[in-house]
Amino acid sequence: MPFTEIFTSFTLSLITNFIVMVGATSFFYWLNASTATPFVFAHRRLLTLITGFGFMAFLFAQMLNHAYYTHLQTGYHWTYLNMMILTIYLLNLQLGLRWQAIVDAGLIVVYYLTFGAPLTILGGIATLIACVTLYITQANATRLIHNRLLKYTVFAIFAAAILTMVAQMHLTTDNWFWFRQLIALSIMAVLCLEFDQLMRLTRQRTDEIHELASIDELTGVHNFGTFNKELDKRFAEFQQNGVPYSVFEGDLDHFKQINDTYGHPSGNIVLKQLALELDAFADTLPFPATAYRLGGEEFAIIAQTPLNHAQAMQIGERFLTLLKLVRFPKADPNLTITCSIGQAHVSAGDYSANDVYKKADRNLYAAKQNGRNCVRAQADNE
Numbered sequence: 001m002p003f004t005e006i007f008t009s010f011t012l013s014l015i016t017n018f019i020v021m022v023g024a025t026s027f028f029y030w031l032n033a034s035t036a037t038p039f040v041f042a043h044r045r046l047l048t049l050i051t052g053f054g055f056m057a058f059l060f061a062q063m064l065n066h067a068y069y070t071h072l073q074t075g076y077h078w079t080y081l082n083m084m085i086l087t088i089y090l091l092n093l094q095l096g097l098r099w100q101a102i103v104d105a106g107l108i109v110v111y112y113l114t115f116g117a118p119l120t121i122l123g124g125i126a127t128l129i130a131c132v133t134l135y136i137t138q139a140n141a142t143r144l145i146h147n148r149l150l151k152y153t154v155f156a157i158f159a160a161a162i163l164t165m166v167a168q169m170h171l172t173t174d175n176w177f178w179f180r181q182l183i184a185l186s187i188m189a190v191l192c193l194e195f196d197q198l199m200r201l202t203r204q205r206t207d208e209i210h211e212l213a214s215i216d217e218l219t220g221v222h223n224f225g226t227f228n229k230e231l232d233k234r235f236a237e238f239q240q241n242g243v244p245y246s247v248f249e250g251d252l253d254h255f256k257q258i259n260d261t262y263g264h265p266s267g268n269i270v271l272k273q274l275a276l277e278l279d280a281f282a283d284t285l286p287f288p289a290t291a292y293r294l295g296g297e298e299f300a301i302i303a304q305t306p307l308n309h310a311q312a313m314q315i316g317e318r319f320l321t322l323l324k325l326v327r328f329p330k331a332d333p334n335l336t337i338t339c340s341i342g343q344a345h346v347s348a349g350d351y352s353a354n355d356v357y358k359k360a361d362r363n364l365y366a367a368k369q370n371g372r373n374c375v376r377a378q379a380d381n382e
Contacts, residue, residue, distance in 0.1 A: 014184055017083050021192050024055055024087070028094060029199045033206060042236045052091050052100075056107075059084045081166065082185045085159050086192050092134055093151070093196070096141030105131035108162070116169045123168030130161035145200065151193065159185060216293040218268060219275030227292040228353075230302055235353035238346050244306035246345040248316060249360040250278075252297035253338045253372040258331075266331035271297065274337070277326055281319055300360075309380045312343040316375030338373035340364060345378055 031040060031048050040047060062080040088104050112127045113119070137144065137154055144151040163181070214226040222230075237243040252258075252274065259267040275291065278299055282289040287305035294300055307315070320339060328335045342364025346356050363376040370376065 010180060010184070014187060017080075018188060018191050021083060021086060021188070022195055024051075025090065025192065025196055025199055027051065028091075029203050032094075033203055039236065041233050042240055048095070052087075056084065056087055059087060060111075081162075082181070082188050085162050085185065086188060088134065089137065089155055089158055090192065090196055092137040093141050093144060096138050098135075098138060101134040101138040105134050108134075108165075112165055112169075116165070120168045123165050126161045126164035126168070130158055130165060133158040133161060145197075148197075152189075155189060155193065159189070216275070219272050219293050221275045221279050221299075222290060222292045224292065224294045227294060227300060227302070230290065230292075231353040231357060234302060234304070235346065235350070235356070243304070244346055245356075246303045246305065246307045246312065246343060247356050247360040248301040248303065248312075248341055248343045249294070249357070249364045250299045250301075250319075250339045250341045251364055251368070253340055253368075255297040255337075258335070258337070262331050262335075266328075269331045270328055270335070270337065273326065273328055274299065274323075277322065278319075281322060285315070307343070307345055307377075309377050312345070312377035313375055316341040316343060316377065320373065320375065340367040340372045341375045342367055343375065343377040347382070 028048065028051065031044055031051070059080050088108075092101050092104065108130055109127060112123060116123050133154060137158070144154060163185075167178075214222055214229075216223040231247075234243075234245045238245065252270075255267065255270075258270055271293075275293060278301065279291040282291045282301050282303075285303065287303060289301050289303040289305075292300045292302070303315075319341070323337065323339055326337070327333060328337075342360045342362065344356050344359030344363060350356055359378055359382075363378060367374050367376040
């Protein structure tokens with residue numbers, strides 16, 4: 001075959017494979033981004049598992065198709081082997097999960113035992129090195145990510161082991177084929193690993209921006225927008241897996257009088273102090289809980305646990321007791337504040353995430369109607 005035709009086909013194949021790898025890498029980062037949709041968030045692990053193994057199955061099928069059902073004169077198709085090597089390495093680097101390394105190592109062993117006959121000592125050693133390298137990759141993923149030289153070194157060892165293993169499978173190849181193979185792998189490795197690094201930095205910046213956008217600027221706790229998104233996520237998980245949650249909504253009593261008496265700057269000091277106390281209180285609870293500022297003097301906690309009426313009342317009253325001890329020396333050392341609290345939990349009769357919030361809000365209104373500085377929680381039979 002003329003050199004020009006070989007070079008053109010080789011180049012086009014390389015570009016095509018890089019575009020495919022870019023798309024796959026971008027999709028994996030989207031699955032794990034903080035800006036993913038509630039559905040993706042609720043099914044992130046499953047989607048990652050299905051996509052990862054689906055992509056690997058596609059590459060494996062392409063390898064078998066070209067290696068055993070078409071000619072081996074030019075070896076253009078062997079860029080699929082390069083893509084398989086890069087995919088396995090990047091998955092273990094991105095996820096850093098032990099089971100991922102174990103499954104991938106198992107697939108490599110099965111591949112060699114199935115297609116490597118007659119088996120050789122060198123092929124077995126290469127297979128073992130490839131499996132050990134995968135374990136090292138997932139165990140040291142964070143370190144490799146931050147050390148470019150080490151990342152490339154480990155990849156080179158893994159790639160060399162896989163290529164050595166394949167070379168022992170007694171397929172019809174020549175030195176010219178392996179030269180093209182190594183050139184293609186070197187180009188793909190640099191492009192894909194650097195693109196992976198670029199995507200990682202981009203996701204970090206996006207997460208930082210998302211974090212800033214999700215924080216209430218005055219108090220430093222999560223804002224109302226984040227509260228709504230979290231409610232959607234919690235409700236989606238409840239619908240999918242039956243994971244329960246509870247919502248506490250609190251409103252400072254007679255806060256307007258504080259602003260009128262001490263001024264709005266002092267009122268902001270009170271809000272900041274309350275947010276700190278509420279955030280710390282959420283951290284002390286024996287289950288995952290997050291504090292939010294809904295706006296003005298309204299705050300909330302989303303607790304990832306089922307709470308009956310007695311438990312919810314106990315938690316709310318404990319916070320009211322804590323609030324009596326809080327002082328505001330920057331505003332007025334003698335100033336004390338009270339709060340009215342409403343609580344609700346998700347139940348089978350709720351049609352949307354907003355239903356739970358509405359129930360908590362109604363109970364908050366009932367607490368205010370009952371004289372303020374008290375807790376109203378959802379009854380067990382509601």
